[in-house]
Amino acid sequence: MSMSAPTLAIVGATGAVGSVMIEIINQRSEVPWGEIRLIASARSAGKKITVRGQERTVVELAPEAFDGVDIAMFDVPDEVSKEWAPVAVEHGAIAVDNSGAFRMDPGVPLVVPEVNSDRVHDRPKGIVANPNCTTLSMMAALGALHREFGLRELVVASYQAASGAGQQGVDRLYAELSAVAGKDVGVRAGDIAEALEAAGLPAESPFPAPLVLNVVPWAGSVKEHGWSSEELKVRNESRKILGIPDLKVSVTCVRVPVVTTHALAIHAVFSGPVTVASAREVLDGQQTVVLRDDPAAGQWPTPAGVVGGDPTYIGRIRQALDFPDTLDFFVCGDNLRKGAALNTYEIAETLAS
Amino acid sequence: MSMSAPTLAIVGATGAVGSVMIEIINQRSEVPWGEIRLIASARSAGKKITVRGQERTVVELAPEAFDGVDIAMFDVPDEVSKEWAPVAVEHGAIAVDNSGAFRMDPGVPLVVPEVNSDRVHDRPKGIVANPNCTTLSMMAALGALHREFGLRELVVASYQAASGAGQQGVDRLYAELSAVAGKDVGVRAGDIAEALEAAGLPAESPFPAPLVLNVVPWAGSVKEHGWSSEELKVRNESRKILGIPDLKVSVTCVRVPVVTTHALAIHAVFSGPVTVASAREVLDGQQTVVLRDDPAAGQWPTPAGVVGGDPTYIGRIRQALDFPDTLDFFVCGDNLRKGAALNTYEIAETLAS
Numbered sequence: 001m002s003m004s005a006p007t008l009a010i011v012g013a014t015g016a017v018g019s020v021m022i023e024i025i026n027q028r029s030e031v032p033w034g035e036i037r038l039i040a041s042a043r044s045a046g047k048k049i050t051v052r053g054q055e056r057t058v059v060e061l062a063p064e065a066f067d068g069v070d071i072a073m074f075d076v077p078d079e080v081s082k083e084w085a086p087v088a089v090e091h092g093a094i095a096v097d098n099s100g101a102f103r104m105d106p107g108v109p110l111v112v113p114e115v116n117s118d119r120v121h122d123r124p125k126g127i128v129a130n131p132n133c134t135t136l137s138m139m140a141a142l143g144a145l146h147r148e149f150g151l152r153e154l155v156v157a158s159y160q161a162a163s164g165a166g167q168q169g170v171d172r173l174y175a176e177l178s179a180v181a182g183k184d185v186g187v188r189a190g191d192i193a194e195a196l197e198a199a200g201l202p203a204e205s206p207f208p209a210p211l212v213l214n215v216v217p218w219a220g221s222v223k224e225h226g227w228s229s230e231e232l233k234v235r236n237e238s239r240k241i242l243g244i245p246d247l248k249v250s251v252t253c254v255r256v257p258v259v260t261t262h263a264l265a266i267h268a269v270f271s272g273p274v275t276v277a278s279a280r281e282v283l284d285g286q287q288t289v290v291l292r293d294d295p296a297a298g299q300w301p302t303p304a305g306v307v308g309g310d311p312t313y314i315g316r317i318r319q320a321l322d323f324p325d326t327l328d329f330f331v332c333g334d335n336l337r338k339g340a341a342l343n344t345y346e347i348a349e350t351l352a353s
Numbered sequence: 354m355s356m357s358a359p360t361l362a363i364v365g366a367t368g369a370v371g372s373v374m375i376e377i378i379n380q381r382s383e384v385p386w387g388e389i390r391l392i393a394s395a396r397s398a399g400k401k402i403t404v405r406g407q408e409r410t411v412v413e414l415a416p417e418a419f420d421g422v423d424i425a426m427f428d429v430p431d432e433v434s435k436e437w438a439p440v441a442v443e444h445g446a447i448a449v450d451n452s453g454a455f456r457m458d459p460g461v462p463l464v465v466p467e468v469n470s471d472r473v474h475d476r477p478k479g480i481v482a483n484p485n486c487t488t489l490s491m492m493a494a495l496g497a498l499h500r501e502f503g504l505r506e507l508v509v510a511s512y513q514a515a516s517g518a519g520q521q522g523v524d525r526l527y528a529e530l531s532a533v534a535g536k537d538v539g540v541r542a543g544d545i546a547e548a549l550e551a552a553g554l555p556a557e558s559p560f561p562a563p564l565v566l567n568v569v570p571w572a573g574s575v576k577e578h579g580w581s582s583e584e585l586k587v588r589n590e591s592r593k594i595l596g597i598p599d600l601k602v603s604v605t606c607v608r609v610p611v612v613t614t615h616a617l618a619i620h621a622v623f624s625g626p627v628t629v630a631s632a633r634e635v636l637d638g639q640q641t642v643v644l645r646d647d648p649a650a651g652q653w654p655t656p657a658g659v660v661g662g663d664p665t666y667i668g669r670i671r672q673a674l675d676f677p678d679t680l681d682f683f684v685c686g687d688n689l690r691k692g693a694a695l696n697t698y699e700i701a702e703t704l705a706s
Contacts, residue, residue, distance in 0.1 A: 153675075153676075155508045155620045157510030157605075157618035159512070159568045159607065159609070174535075174537070177530065177533065177534050177535075177566075178534045178535050180530065181530050181531045181534030181535070182527075182530075182531050182534070184527070185612070186611070186612030186613060186657060186660060187612065187613060187660065187661065188660065188661045189657070189658055189659055189660050189661050189662060191657070191660075192657045193657070208651050209651070209655050209657070209658065210655075210657055213526075213530075213610060213611055213612055213656075213657060214611060214655050214656055214657035214658075215512045215609055215611060215616055215655060215656060216653075216655055217616070217618070217653050217654075217655070217668070217669050217683040218648065218651075218653060218669075222648050222649050225629070225671060225672060226629065226646070226648060226669065226670065226671045227671055227674075228648065235674065235675075246675075247675075248675035248676055249674070249675055250620050250673045250674070250675065250676060250679070250681050251681075252510075252618040252620075252669065252681055252683060254512065254616075254618060254683070256512070256568055256609055256610075257566060257609075257610055258539070258566055258567060258568060259538070259539030259540065259566055260539060260540060263568055263570070263607075265510035265570070265605040265607060265618075267508045267603050267605075267620070276578070276579065293579070295571065295575050295579060295581070296575050298561050298562070298571075300569075300570050300571060301570075302562050302563075302567050302568060302569055302570070303566075303567055303568060304539060304542070304544070304545045304546070304562070304563055304566060304567035305542055305562065305567075306542055307539060307540065307541065307542050307544075308540065308541045308542050309542060315570070316570050316571075316579065316605065317579065318578060318579045318580055319578060320603045321580075321588065321602070321603070322506075322588075322600075322601035322602055322603065323506075323601055323603060326603070328603050328605055330570040330605060330607070
């Protein structure tokens with residue numbers, strides 16, 4: 001394909017992640033895209049959105065929408081990607097997909113540019129997959145540590161933001177917040193549920209339990225042996241991205257009342273000795289990792305403190321007291337930026353360069 | 354001491370935990386206490402509180418306040434316990450202390466009745482210590498699993514409630530909640546801090562960062578090598594209570610915007626094979642442990658779902674996919690009840706019986 005001024009398509013351009021993709025395209029000028037085509041469902045077709053100073057009209061998802069497209073970024077439900085990414089490829093485009101449809105497909109590379117950008121070139125199906133947002137929240141930091149120290153085991157507990165469940169998740173959290181504000185709830189089981197009901201909130205929610213003033217140890221769908229789909233994604237995608245098929249991983253995914261930015265408490269075992277100083281030195285050298293690690297000065301990453309940022313923020317780095325070759329640490333990453341739109345766009349940039 | 358109708362004293366009777374102690378004494382009639390003496394600082398002396406149907410006047414903390422006291426429960430700051438628990442003992446009382454002053458003292462047993470009630474009788478200093486609330490949130494469940502399967506390693510990530518920082522922590526969380534309710538915050542770093550400032554909240558807070566719509570990976574004071582005092586307490590107290598001096602433990606303590614009830618994501622390695630079914634059978638047999646573990650039916654414990662309850666609630670029990678002899682699970686426990694007042698009172702009941 002001619003990549004002099006390649007044509008970029010955004011499928012799902014009007015969604016939560018699609019909007020962030022456009023924001024990022026406007027912020028980054030590295031790639032001189034020729035045409036930028038905005039594609040969405042019939043419902044959104046005809047909308048006008050300004051990208052890089054030029055007003056563009058959203059076109060409906062259809063085979064001909066991919067004519068002349070070099071790279072098509074998809075942020076749509078799994079079943080839509082499953083049907084339409086191959087259509088984009090038939091029309092000559094490379095599909096960069098942020099759904100779960102192709103991530104574990106052996107014929108589809110799963111890419112985090114800082115970790116395995118070389119993999120984008122081996123794409124027999126013409127598709128490159130973008131990892132799940134929870135996995136992505138830690139990959140830049142883990143990839144760097146793995147290159148230096150050889151990762152062997154991961155025990156992860158997540159603190160996942162409401163926007164991981166889309167705009168409806170954010171809306172629900174704000175609605176729950178308003179329903180309990182100024183009320184003395186949370187002392188008795190059922191208080192919060194009653195306050196939400198009294199405020200007229202619908203019983204069905206993007207979350208399986210009240211999220212305000214609560215944490216919910218569940219994300220995704222029910223898989224075998226009590227695991228959630230989200231927990232298995234973090235395990236399987238981490239193995240594939242890092243290229244460690246036998247990486248030992250245990251993950252517990254928990255939703256917390258945070259709007260945006262996932263956080264993870266990580267217990268990482270390496271194949272040899274690793275000190276806090278040597279880990280800091282490695283992480284300091286990473287363009288997309290920011291160290292915030294000085295407890296005495298109140299320095300550590302928090303979701304509210306880093307939201308909107310592109311890097312992976314890491315702090316609380318401690319040498320495990322009782323486990324050899326092991327570090328415990330805490331990372332935060334914006335699940336809508338690096339966790340979704342940014343990494344997808346970085347893959348597109350890698351393909352275009 | 355005559356334990357026919359022993360005299361019980363509550364030191365710190367007007368505090369957050371002291372009030373729950375009185376609530377529990379009113380709910381439980383197992384021990385026919387003779388006198389129940391309420392002791393507090395000069396500021397609260399003279400207050401009248403009804404206990405077991407009888408109005409009692411709070412007396413000021415002084416040596417003579419312990420005359421005739423058989424068992425004195427303390428919920429006061431470390432330095433107050435350090436000074437006054439020995440005074441109670443000199444006056445013939447057994448001190449049951451919920452501060453951090455004596456927990457790791459080799460001459461002071463650290464007791465969770467379900468786990469090591471026998472230890473109360475070996476108290477050379479006349480003092481029995483009550484564990485930290487975060488440690489207590491998991492002990493009933495871990496103790497039962499340890500008896501059956503032999504615990505070897507623990508990796509823990511906490512989701513700790515605001516009331517762990519006392520009533521001021523609860524008040525702060527509610528104030529922050531009202532400050533952000535109805536506002537579109539949390540999209541940009543600093544949004545929440547600005548909303549709190551705009552609402553006129555004082556800059557200094559019981560928490561080292563905004564807690565509403567956020568999680569904060571810090572609890573307690575700064576200890577060596579980047580560890581927090583709370584994390585070291587969970588490690589050291591777990592070893593002492595379970596009687597496993599070489600138990601391997603890594604803990605990351607994180608404060609979450611929940612009013613009351615601590616939650617913990619736990620990765621536990623045992624000394625032999627353990628199945629989910631065998632673990633459930635053991636836990637099912639515990640009077641003070643409640644299983645909530647059916648993801649397909651939306652059953653797992655959450656802080657808001659169990660707050661106010663006495664048991665330890667456990668769910669999300671999974672056999673680790675990549676680690677032998679290992680279970681991953683999630684527990685919730687009310688940090689003001691079993692985590693503080695209830696366990697302290699259960700120790701007093703054990704001593705009186």
